[in-house]
Amino acid sequence: MLCFIKNNLISNKKLKEKRGQKQYPLKNKMKNSESSEMYLEVMYKLEERNGVIRSVDIAKELGYSKPSVSRAIGLLKTEEYILQEPYGKIVLSKKGRDKAKMIMERHNLLTEFLTKCLKLNANLAEQDACRIEHIVSIETMDAIKKYLETNH
Numbered sequence: 001m002l003c004f005i006k007n008n009l010i011s012n013k014k015l016k017e018k019r020g021q022k023q024y025p026l027k028n029k030m031k032n033s034e035s036s037e038m039y040l041e042v043m044y045k046l047e048e049r050n051g052v053i054r055s056v057d058i059a060k061e062l063g064y065s066k067p068s069v070s071r072a073i074g075l076l077k078t079e080e081y082i083l084q085e086p087y088g089k090i091v092l093s094k095k096g097r098d099k100a101k102m103i104m105e106r107h108n109l110l111t112e113f114l115t116k117c118l119k120l121n122a123n124l125a126e127q128d129a130c131r132i133e134h135i136v137s138i139e140t141m142d143a144i145k146k147y148l149e150t151n152h
């Protein structure tokens with residue numbers, strides 16, 4: 001019996017180790033999608049504000065260098081989130097626009113939740129919302145949405 005428990009403990013531990021190893025590639029993938037979401041969000045905002053999306057403005061908005069922005073634009077293009085027309089004009093594809101809208105919706109709901117329910121100041125709420133929006137689950141987001149609808 002004891003031996004069985006011991007074995008069980010070991011196998012549990014091994015399982016955890018295995019899971020731990022598996023988390024590395026997952027984490028990297030999440031980081032990539034996190035940053036592409038950030039780009040899409042900024043592009044959507046720039047398009048609304050200026051009518052055009054220029055890489056200079058993206059760099060300014062995110063505080064990133066122009067080479068990093070160019071690299072990200074290349075990735076977004078291969079993933080078909082954006083279309084780049086001649087003369088460098090950037091346009092969001094339907095896929096990119098849908099994703100950007102989803103992130104903006106999360107951004108607004110989370111900001112509302114943090115300011116109205118948790119009474120955080122607007123700046124902090126805005127900042128934190130912009131980080132949470134990329135990692136929060138669909139279930140939590142739905143619950144927050146429902147909570148706001150019924151309580152405010």
Ligand SMILES: [Zn+2]
Pocket residue numbers: 041103107129130131133
């Ligand atoms: Zn945001």
